[in-house]
Amino acid sequence: MDSRFPFVDWFRHSSPYVNAHRGKTFVILIEGEAMASSRRGQLLQDLALLHTLGVRVVLVYGIRPQVGAALETDGITPMRVGGRWVADRQIMDHVERIAAIQRLELEAQLSLGLPNTPLHGVELTAVSGNLVTAKPLGVRGGVDFDHSGEVRRVRSQAIESLLAGGNLVILPPLGYSRTGEIFDLDASEIAQHVAVSLRADKLILLGESAGLHDDSGQLQRQLTPDEADTLRERATPGSELSRHLGAACGAARHGVGRTHLLSWHDHDALLGELFTRDGIGTMITQNHYEQLRQAVLDDVGGLLALLKPLEASGMLVARTRERLEHEIEDYIVIDRDGMAIGCAALHGYADARMGELACLAVHDDYRRGARGETLLEEIERRARRQGLTQLFALTTHTTHWFVERGFSIASPEALPDLKRETYNQARRSKVLLKSL
Structure with a gap:
């Protein structure tokens, strides 16, 4: 209101x-x-x-x-x-x-x-x-x-x-x-x-x-x-x-x-x-007034605030504070004068040499400026450094955005075993795959 x-x-x-x-x-x-x-x-x-x-x-x-x-x-x-x-x-x-x-x-x-x-x-x-x-x-x-x-x-x-x-x-x-x-x-x-x-x-x-x-x-x-x-x-x-x-x-x-x-x-x-x-x-x-950096525990509150609107709309799966704290080393953030205005995570599946691009989000007020691309590029760099050969993402709303950036639509069968076992059939998320 x-x-x-x-x-x-x-x-x-x-x-x-x-x-x-x-x-x-x-x-x-x-x-x-x-x-x-x-x-x-x-x-x-x-x-x-x-x-x-x-x-x-x-x-x-x-x-x-x-x-x-x-x-x-x-x-x-x-x-x-x-x-x-x-x-x-x-x-x-x-x-x-x-x-x-x-x-x-x-x-x-x-x-x-x-x-x-x-x-x-x-x-x-x-x-x-x-x-x-x-x-x-x-x-x-x-x-x-x-x-x-x-x-x-x-x-x-x-x-x-x-x-x-x-x-x-x-x-x-x-x-x-x-x-x-x-x-x-x-x-x-x-x-x-x-x-x-x-x-x-x-x-x-x-x-x-x-x-x-x-x-x-x-x-x-x-x-x-x-x-x-x-x-x-x-x-x-x-x-x-x-x-x-x-x-x-x-x-x-x-x-x-x-x-x-x-x-x-x-x-x-x-x-x-x-x-x-x-x-x-x-x-x-x-x-740098605005910088891309590794997330730290102090960022968890800002991440929760950034992700909440997207979770409410169904674009992202809800994440608890405890989960974010546990996985914080997987996250990067765009910090603008102390505020997290963008984030993304890379969850690695070393056995399959695959990585999940998760939780890619940019604050509504900062959607222009190619910040999503900046986050994606950094995740890809990190994935290559970890020896991963493929990147995948699950999305319900932004399939075209990923396809325009080199991802192709795949079936859930293409996911690593552990991820495939936890795939939520009810959400019917699209599986996007990209070779690195």
Whole structure:
């Protein structure tokens, strides 16, 4: 029965992520375009919600469009080289002023606790400071970049101490040198270095693009750094896409578990990415978000939940928890962020050099994507490694699927003796046979 309140169902399904994210460290970059838009208030409310749920939040913010507008008003055209402007003293005056104003406005909005507002009753302490040290870019290609700099070191212990004290940490796109100078830094570079230095669980980059898409326009939900590097090489140097991909790949290669590319234009992007299984944007990670692996005893509960609808429909014979636990070494699963969305088993009959492909199942929400074929291919590989020469399956509903994948219809007489003796005549299952 459908819920009268869809939010309630969403809330129930999000509870595992509330538990999973509690106590974790997220470094979140909000680009300057978002800071200048009407969406800023909503984004800050979402950050406050994360903080309330126990997430340790470091917020890095950009100011590029604000500084660009101020320079245009004053008739100043900065020199740009490789996507970076040369920050002379005149430009730095604007950078420092706007960074300070933005920080004060962020602190003010995160202090908002009026009745009938999302932050009502939330006491949130937002702090900043000289937490990033910088060095000048220097002279490159004959160009003196003056006060344009790069990250030298992140004062990770100081940030850790602030987070441990229950504070939300705010970092402007500035760095401080040991000689007392201030340098203009790229916000995405700061976000990357902070995430790596803190060994953050997530780096979240909120920009213009709603993730990455392939040539057909299909959203690419997960990429490795090597795959993302190919896209970065095509991007315009200095563009947001180039900067975000550089930060994401760098973070992933240096120990940050997951980097998420999201659009700040999407009202649901941040919470939708963090509290739903499939997410909304693109994730870049060295680890596979969805993986095929050997089943273990901890998977039994997930297998029961996966198989129950198919057993109720008569597609599969019911299996007890005890039977699954006893046969767990025969099973493989497709694990998607901790949920078993597909499974299959190989029961060997060594005397007959045959194997039974059993319990092949894929969750309804993930039927597309050739996961059934992936499971079948792995079962066939395992059967060959065990020295089996034939694979058989029993089915009442999916005969054509097996025939299309090289199986042929056979009689129960073709089954191994032990299986033939337990063949259920009442079910009248089709026997499918495939030579390996």
